[in-house]
Amino acid sequence: MPRATPIYLDHHATTPVDGRVFDAMRPYMTEKFGNPSSIDHPYGAEASSAVExxxxxxxxxxxxxxxxxxxTSGATESNNMALIGTMEKYEDRGDHLVTCTTEHKAVLDVARHLEERGKRVTYVPVNDRGEIxxxxxGAAITDSTVMISIMAANNEVGTIADVEGIGRIAHERDVIFHTDAAQAVGHIPIDVGRMNVDLMSFSAHKMYGPKGIGGLYVRGIKPRIRPDPIIRGGGHERNMRSGxxxxxxxxxxxxxxxxxxxxMAGEEKRFRGWSGMITDAFAKAGGRVNGPLKNRLAHNISAYFPGIESKAIINMVSDRIAISAGSACTTQTVEPSHVLLAMGLGEERSHQSIRIGLGRYNTEGDIRAAIEAIITAVNRLKSISVCPDS
Ligand SMILES: Cc1ncc(COP(=O)(O)O)c(C=O)c1O
Structure with missing residues (x-):
């Protein structure tokens, strides 16, 4: 359970470890410390069976x-393995990767790295709701396309992609389909079989598990996908990720x-109600929503107040609520969000946008307090910014 103040509303950046998760982990740090590869004695065997x-x-x-x-160690590593490992392994099929402009940097930076290594990448654009x-x-796929990598849910504006439809197109064209589902797994129903997914990245700390552990789903049959490992040494994880x-x-x-x-289902319903409360209250105060109204993560609110800098709001409310201005990985820079820019929303709107991520331990009281704090800050900033001569 996170501490009471400031109220934590940044669950896309990370989530607290659920107490039940921590209780399950504790013995595996102390008395059940065996190495699951060392199964000639009960220590290793018990660790191995817990892993399985x-x-x-x-x-x-x-x-x-x-x-x-x-x-893996998290979704960043999974994305690296999926993209680099697949483009290298299947280079006889071609040199082309298709991804999209609103991906997380853990995909975009890897795509750039592949370009530096001579691969070709097409960045499919999105509309103003963040949808491709x-x-x-379909038009981006060529005879030399090896894979498509499109995220399942966006970490800034919560847009949920039509993963099943993308997977269908990929399979019709004999192209491998990877999805970065770090913000989706544990929050919305995912079925890799039905969704035609071949590779999928996900991460424990986005779903009330610990940091530093994640996973890559790798399709075993029809077709069997086998990316090259990017971490070698010992052959763990069926030779795909050593260590x-x-x-x-x-x-x-x-x-x-x-x-x-x-x-998950109960939480989704609760979050939908609260995000409706927040967006209604914001609308009354002149705020507007970024991203789609439908097909959106229930716990995501991305909004802006025209004329008001998001950093000013965030600083003003920071002793009461923890929210963010964009993705955590870019908060050290003053660059506008690449996601909002790719959605065509412009630099100004990008600098005015706040992101709220609701979570398991929030209460309705937290939501009311957050609304009150943000709207008070917005009204104060509006009154400061009014020029007496104008
Ligand atoms: C969509 C997306 N992909 C990848 C990552 C990176 O995940 P991890 O912190 O597990 O490396 C994040 C985390 O912010 C994310 O939101």
Whole structure:
């Protein structure tokens, strides 16, 4: 349970570890410390069986087989492995990757790296709701396209992609489909089989698990996909990702997946109600929503108040609520959000946008307090910015 103040409303950046997850992890840091690769004695065997139990729970959450889940250090590593490992492994098929302009930097920076290594990348544009057009996607695919990488849900504006439709196009054209689902897994139902996904990145700390553990789903059959490893040394994870497994992290990830399975639907409903309360209150104060009204993560609100800098709002409310101006990875720079720019919303609107991410431990009281704090700040800033001569 996070501390009471400031009220945490930045759950796209990270989530607190659920107490039930922490309880499950604790013994694997102390008395059950075995190495799951060292199974000649009970220490290793018990760690190995805990890892496999967790793998099974994660597989259930995403609709895969256990053997198709590869543990990594997080979605950044999974994205690196999916993109670099696949483009290298299947270079006889071509040199072309298709992705989109609103991806997380953990995809975009890898795509740029591949371009520097001589690969070709097409960045499919999005509309003002952050959605790609399926015709643009189809037109981007050429005979030398090896893979498509399109995120399942956007971390800034919450746009949920038509993953199933994208996967269908990819498979019709014999192209491998990867999706970065770091913001989707544990929040919306995912079924890799039904959605035609071949590779999928996800991360424990976005779904009330610990930091430093994530996964890559790697399709085992029809077609069997086998990216080259990017981390070698020991052949762990069926030769796809070497290194001693992070057993406490994996156990926590498994428990977080189990909890998400049973609580996700109820949470979604609760968050939908609260995000409606927030956007209605913002609208009355002159605020507007970025991104889609439908097909959006229930716990995401991205909004702006015309004429008011988001940093000024955030600083003014920071002792009461923790919200952000964009993605956490770019908060050290003053650059406008590449996502909002790609949506055609312009630099000014980008600098005026705030992102709220609701979470498991928030209460209706938190939501009311956040609305009150933000709107008070907006009104104060409006009164300061009014020029007496104008
Ligand atoms: C869409 C998306 N992809 C990838 C990442 C990186 O995940 P991790 O912190 O597990 O490396 C994030 C985290 O902000 C994200 O939101």
């Amino acid at each position: 139990h967790a793998r099974g729970r994660i597989a259930e959450l995403i609709g895969s087989k256990s053997s198709e889940v590869v543990f 057009n399926m015709r643009d996607l 001693t497994l992070n057993v406490p992290g994996i156990v926590g990830f498994g428990r977080a997946a189990e909890i998400a399975m049973s609580e």
